[in-house]
Every structure is written in C-alpha cells, then in structure tokens.
Amino acid sequence: MSGSGNGPDDASSAPGTPPPARRRGRPARAAAEAGPGARERILAAARTEFAERGYDKTSMRRIAKAAEVDSALVHHYFGTKEQVFAAAIELTFAPALTMPDALAGGGADVGERMARFMFGIWENPVSRQPLLAIMRSALTNDTAAAVLRGLIERRMLQRVAGELDVPDPEFRAQLAASHLIGIAMLRYVIKMDPVASADTEEIIAMVAPALQRYLTQS
Amino acid sequence: MSGSGNGPDDASSAPGTPPPARRRGRPARAAAEAGPGARERILAAARTEFAERGYDKTSMRRIAKAAEVDSALVHHYFGTKEQVFAAAIELTFAPALTMPDALAGGGADVGERMARFMFGIWENPVSRQPLLAIMRSALTNDTAAAVLRGLIERRMLQRVAGELDVPDPEFRAQLAASHLIGIAMLRYVIKMDPVASADTEEIIAMVAPALQRYLTQS
Structure with a gap:
C-alpha cells in the first residue's frame, strides 16, 4: 500500500x-x-x-x-x-513521551499511575485525534511503523525501563503498554461496548493490578 | 478517508x-x-x-x-x-470465532488457554495476514469498524461471557481481549523488540496471570 x-x-x-x-x-x-x-x-x-x-x-x-x-x-x-513524518510525530507524541516521569520511583500505585497517565492523554480529543492518526499510519505503512518504533525505542522505552526495578524491564514495560494500546483500540477505534462507554475509573480499577504486576513483581 | x-x-x-x-x-x-x-x-x-x-x-x-x-x-x-465486507470478514474470522470453546469450563489455566489460542492464530502467517488486514480496515474506516464490532458482538462476545462466572463478564472478557490485541499490534505490526522477537512461551507465561484475573477472580 x-x-x-x-x-x-x-x-x-x-x-x-x-x-x-x-x-x-x-x-x-x-x-x-x-x-x-x-x-x-x-x-x-x-x-x-x-x-x-x-x-x-x-x-x-x-x-x-x-x-x-x-x-x-x-x-x-x-x-x-x-x-x-518523524518530526511531526515527535511533536504529536510529546505529551506521551513524558510517561517515564509518571512512573518514576515505582511504588504500590505505579500501575494505577500508568493507566491514569494514558487516559489523561486519550480522553482529551485534542491529544487523541493525532495519536489515532499515527496509529493508523503505522498500521497501514511499514515506513511509518518503523519511524514510530524508532521514536518510542529512543525516547521512551529506555527511560521507562530505567525506572523499573524488575528483570527484563523493557519486556515488562512493553507488555504493560500493549494492554493500554489494546484498550485504546477497543474504546476509541472499534468503539465496542462495554469498554467504549465504561467510566475510566472502572477501567483503571480493573487494569491497574495487571500493570502493577508487570512493573513491580519479579 | x-x-x-x-x-x-x-x-x-x-x-x-x-x-x-x-x-x-x-x-x-x-x-x-x-x-x-x-x-x-x-x-x-x-x-x-x-x-x-x-x-x-x-x-x-x-x-x-x-x-x-x-x-x-x-x-x-x-x-x-x-x-x-461483512461476509468476507466472517469467513476470515471463522478461526477466531471458536475462542469461546477454548475458554469453556473456566479453570485455573483459562488465562493461559486464552493466550495460547490467540498465538495459535497469530503465529500462523496464513491466518495472521487476513486478520491484520481486517485490523487495518477497521482502523482506517468507520464502516469497516462497525462491521467488525457487529461480528464480534454477535458471534463471540456473548458466548465468551456465557462461559465466565464473574461479575461483568463482557467487560472482563473485553479487557482480556484488549491485552492480546495490544500484544498483536506491538509484535506483528509495529514489530517492537523485545516483544516482537520474544518466544511465545515467554509472553504466555507473563500474560496468562493477567488474563486469569480478568476471567475468574471477582
């Protein structure tokens, strides 16, 4: 394509x-x-x-x-x-790139903080629309996917991993992120109920323990 | 578009x-x-x-x-x-629509069975390529997204929920599914390491407990 x-x-x-x-x-x-x-x-x-x-x-x-x-x-x-494209998505991604700050120090609520951080970006249409556009581009074009991958690896993943005191921190950070990406797909793209219309607090309450396990338990 | x-x-x-x-x-x-x-x-x-x-x-x-x-x-x-399109994706989705059978009866390994079922479909290029194509269409076209949503709701979600003995079974089934969808995005579309090149058994071992919690613990 x-x-x-x-x-x-x-x-x-x-x-x-x-x-x-x-x-x-x-x-x-x-x-x-x-x-x-x-x-x-x-x-x-x-x-x-x-x-x-x-x-x-x-x-x-x-x-x-x-x-x-x-x-x-x-x-x-x-x-x-x-x-x-790389320069444009770096601009669009700027809010998401502060994710490592949200995880700094770990703690018993780091999973909840990660989920809250994600919804803080996705629930705002102003920051959601350009992120959806990037996901669309990455899903339909290999070059766009490579640019996105490079940006996340270079600017986010290493820093997130640096905040985590677990074995395979990058692997675990990606598994946690994958969960949030999947929720974004169901809620904002496919718009499937009940996830699409659930209160974000309900979702956070359910998802935070899963993220917490990835981010802190070895 | x-x-x-x-x-x-x-x-x-x-x-x-x-x-x-x-x-x-x-x-x-x-x-x-x-x-x-x-x-x-x-x-x-x-x-x-x-x-x-x-x-x-x-x-x-x-x-x-x-x-x-x-x-x-x-x-x-x-x-x-x-x-x-609806007829074509129903055909493509036929293997995925047997997911409820994989979850039947619940049990202490239902989370692992769900993860294994997903990789059984995604790791095979013959079944992976058309599924990726559906995801691309759903992500770039609202009508395609609605058709996919209708198919999943009608043919899969209710049956999955019927197999689960927890409160809000559809919500929980979707949260579990969202995790697997997100992993598929990272591994097969954005191709980000380490998730992209990890052994499926490593991923299953990490992810199964998260799915298990959604599917069985109230």
Whole structure:
C-alpha cells in the first residue's frame, strides 16, 4: 500500500534513525520568500496533513502547499517525507513521551499511575485525534511503523525501563503498554461496548493490578 | 478517508446489522453466465481484495473483475459493499470465532488457554495476514469498524461471557481481549523488540496471570 504521486519523497534510508536533512533545491531564495516562522509552519502543516490523510496519502507537495511555502523549503528543513513524518510525530507524541516521569520511583500505585497517565492523554480529543492518526499510519505503512518504533525505542522505552526495578524491564514495560494500546483500540477505534462507554475509573480499577504486576513483581 | 470510485457501492444502511441483500441488475442472466460456484468465487475474491487493499480502496467492480463475474452478480448475492465486507470478514474470522470453546469450563489455566489460542492464530502467517488486514480496515474506516464490532458482538462476545462466572463478564472478557490485541499490534505490526522477537512461551507465561484475573477472580 505505498502512496502514489510522492515520487522521490519516498526514497529513504534505513528507517528509525533519520540521517541529517538533505540540502537541495532553492533553499536560500525560498527561505527568504517564505519569511520568518516558515519551519514551524511546515511542521504544523505536516502534522495536520499526516493526521488527516495518513502517511501514504500525504505528499511533500501537499505539505508545502498547506504551509504556503515552496516544496524545496520542506526538503531543505526536513529532508525526506520519512523525516518530516518523524518530526511531526515527535511533536504529536510529546505529551506521551513524558510517561517515564509518571512512573518514576515505582511504588504500590505505579500501575494505577500508568493507566491514569494514558487516559489523561486519550480522553482529551485534542491529544487523541493525532495519536489515532499515527496509529493508523503505522498500521497501514511499514515506513511509518518503523519511524514510530524508532521514536518510542529512543525516547521512551529506555527511560521507562530505567525506572523499573524488575528483570527484563523493557519486556515488562512493553507488555504493560500493549494492554493500554489494546484498550485504546477497543474504546476509541472499534468503539465496542462495554469498554467504549465504561467510566475510566472502572477501567483503571480493573487494569491497574495487571500493570502493577508487570512493573513491580519479579 | 473514504474510497474513490466506489460510487453507489458505498451507500449503506445502519452498519452492524446488514439488511437482506438487494436484488438488482441482471442477476438471472449473469448467474447463468458465471456458472456454478460463482458465489464462492466472489467471496474468495472479496476476501483477497479487502485483505490486500483495505476497505477504502476495494470496489464492487474490482471484486467482480477478480471473481470474473458481472458486477450485478456481486450485488445480487451480497447487496452492498458493506455486506460483502461483512461476509468476507466472517469467513476470515471463522478461526477466531471458536475462542469461546477454548475458554469453556473456566479453570485455573483459562488465562493461559486464552493466550495460547490467540498465538495459535497469530503465529500462523496464513491466518495472521487476513486478520491484520481486517485490523487495518477497521482502523482506517468507520464502516469497516462497525462491521467488525457487529461480528464480534454477535458471534463471540456473548458466548465468551456465557462461559465466565464473574461479575461483568463482557467487560472482563473485553479487557482480556484488549491485552492480546495490544500484544498483536506491538509484535506483528509495529514489530517492537523485545516483544516482537520474544518466544511465545515467554509472553504466555507473563500474560496468562493477567488474563486469569480478568476471567475468574471477582
């Protein structure tokens, strides 16, 4: 299911570890014409386009158009489509990347804190919609999945594991996260009752002991 | 993200409870020309097309072409695109629909049996690929999500709940299922290590107690 009409934007190196942005096109003139704040405008446009259309259907040209800049400037600042996507999801994921802080110190309620943290993000439509969009992209495009995997491994997993005093902390952190991801799928995507309409406190009460076991019991 | 070029195929009534197939077009002549086994050919073609392209990009015309029949015959046998999809995923989901049998009688190892049942389906590429395709469709298209939800509610959830002797059996069955769905996402879609490359027995040993708690402890 690769996108159509993206041409060279799809050219990419090994996913997950983006190389430095390529410099090409007419960057100097384009940057001058685009005025101040162009980079931020491009990033905001990329975030919106990827969220609304998914990875496959978003092209560099479309991002440039939405940001009202020359396509060359998108390449200048971000490199490939894969790299723009990486920058966009890093922005979208910023709230989720603070998860390790929520788990710091462990304790008898760390499972509950993890569940509460997840609902704090997912129950707010403003943070939920772009996260759903990322999940959609990752599920339908291998490059998008690799970028997401790289971001989570680099920015979240090691830190979470560092907070846990158990054997195989990364494995356990992933099992706990998988449970919350699955609940998000049932509740917000497939919208299946009773999980879809249950009070979050009911879900937290049931799920917290399962998370607690992963995060603290060896 | 609605598909393009599907035209009237997208017209649908309330999802989840398909009305009887519409009769239109030139069914009698088309059926005669298509020869015996046409219905099965259409269903097999629909399953393949939906699996390879997802719900959005699959059209009735394309299914008809793949099955080498007239489009009118697809409408004759199945009605709308939504109804063909429902029939196709019911076929794909047939192995998963036997889940309640795996849980029958409960017992101290029912959590482990549930996890084992899931891996029995997901570890086999032949059954995994079409399931991933359904998840992709459900995640990217609301109609596909509604059809999947209807199938699971009608054919699986009530029976699973009937096997459990706990309060809120459907809620608990869904929480257990959500965990397994999340593991499938991490392992087979995002392919994140260590969960992606862990031995299934390692995962089962960790996850079974969490499932057991949902399925048996009140």
